Amino acid sequence: MINVLQVTERMMIRDKSMTRAINTVGSSTYERIKKDIIFGTLAPGSKLKLDALKQQYEASVSTLRETLNRLSSDGFVEAAEQRGFFVRSVSKEDLTEIANLRILLECSALKTSIENGDADWEGNLVAAHHKLRLTEEKMLSGDTSQKELWKRYDWEFHKTLIEACNSQNLMSLHAIIYDKYLRYQMLVITDRGEAAAKEHKQMFDAALVRDVDAATKVLEVHIRKGLEHTLANM
C-alpha cells in the first residue's frame, strides 16, 4: 500500500482486454484529506467544517462525511457527535504511544519476515533499499526538493522489510501506525538524515544475512531515536 503518497489521479486497471479508468470521488478525497493531515496542511486540532471542505475538495457533504468517518476510524480525525469533525490533535504522549506501538508491531513483523522471506522478498528488498539510498544521498548532498519521494521510499523500504511476515492483518495495522508516526515527523522541520540512512543500511544487511536479532535491535533503535528527535523538536 502506497497509502501515504498515493497518486490521486485516476488509476488504470485491467479489465479483460480493455483498460478502464476507475476512481470514485470518495476514495480520492479520502487520500487527499489523509495526505493533508499527515503533511500538516490541515493543522492538528483544527475544525473540519463540511461547507469549507466542500469547496476545498469539490465533493458533496455526503461524500465528505463518508471520508471523515473512515478517517475517524483510522484515527486521523476526531468525530464529536453532533459537533462535527476535527483533525486529530497531537501530543508528546500520543507520539510516544505511537512509537512504542510501531516498535511492537514492526519488530514482530520483521522477525517473522526475515525467517520466512524467500528469493522474491530478497529481490524486492534490494530494490527498495537501492531506491531509498539514492534518494537519501541526494538529500544529504543538499537537494531537499524531493522530501515526499524520500518519505515514500522510506515507507516502501520498511514495508518491504516486513512483507514476508505472512499477516495481512499485521501489515495493515502497521501501515496505519506508520502514517501516524510519519505525521509527527512531518510536524518538525529537521530530520535525522545521516544517522537514519546508516540505520537503514544496517537493517538491510542484517535482513539479508537473516540475523533477526541484529535487525530488530537496529529497528528499535531507529524508531526510538526518531521518537526522541521529534519529541525534542516539537
Place this chain on the structure above:
Amino acid sequence: MINVLQVTERMMIRDKSMTRAINTVGSSTYERIKKDIIFGTLAPGSKLKLDALKQQYEASVSTLRETLNRLSSDGFVEAAEQRGFFVRSVSKEDLTEIANLRILLECSALKTSIENGDADWEGNLVAAHHKLRLTEEKMLSGDTSQKELWKRYDWEFHKTLIEACNSQNLMSLHAIIYDKYLRYQMLVITDRGEAAAKEHKQMFDAALVRDVDAATKVLEVHIRKGLEHTLANM
C-alpha cells in the same frame, strides 16, 4: 469501551443541570450492524445491499454508507469500489493472524499494566473478575441463557487487566482485535468454558501479585488454546 454489546438505546449524558438524550442514527446503526456481524446475524461474505439494509436498520442510504465506511476501516466490512459492501469473509488463516495479533498486543499491554497498575486498578480488576466468575459459574452449571452477558464480562475482564498500560492507542487497537477474535468464537457453537475460567483465575491471581511472566504466559496459552478450539470447530 463496551463496544461489543453496547446498549443501542439512547444514552443519557449530563449537560449542565439537565439530562439530555443524545444518539445519532449513525452511531446506533454502526453499533447494531457491528454487533450483527460479530454475532453472525450477518453471515460472513454476504452482500450488504443498501436497499435491504435501509429497511432492516431504518436508516437512509447516506447514513448507511457512513456506517459501512467506518466498519470497512475497522475491518468488519469489505468495501469493493463501485461494487458495494460485503461482510468480511472468514478463514482459518485470518483467524490465526488475528489470534497472533491479539497475543502480541494484549501481552505487551498486560506487562506494562501490571507494572503500572495502582490501587484503583486492583479494585477494578477484583470487581471485573468477580462478575466474570459469577457468570462463568452459571454457565458451567448449565444456565446458558446469558451468553452475551458472559462475553461482555469476559471483555471487561480482559480490558481491565490491560487498562493501566498507559496507552490509549494500544487500548483501541486491542479493542478492535478483540472483537475480531470474538467474531470467530461466536462462529462455532461450543466454547472452552471450564478451562477458560481456570485461566482467567490464574491471570487474575498473577496480576494481583504482579507476576508479569506468569500472567503473560497464561494469557498467551489462553488465546492460543482458544484459537485451536475455534480452528478445530470451523
Place this chain on the structure above:
DNA sequence: ATATTTAAAATATCATATATTATTGCGAAT
C-alpha cells in the same frame, strides 16, 4: 460456446430539509 446488446439493479453523488449546537444581544442580579 462466445461475444454483443439491452434491460434491470445497485452504487455513488448531490442538493435540500431537518435537528442540533454555537453565538449574540439584552436585561436582571450581584
Place this chain on the structure above:
DNA sequence: ATTCGCAATAATATATGATATTTTAAATAT
C-alpha cells in the same frame, strides 16, 4: 461595571430522498 441567565438568531451537523453513473444479468446475435 461585571457576571449570569435567557431568548432569539445564525451557523453547523445530521439525515433524507432524488438523480446520475456504473455494474450485473439477461437476452440476442455471431
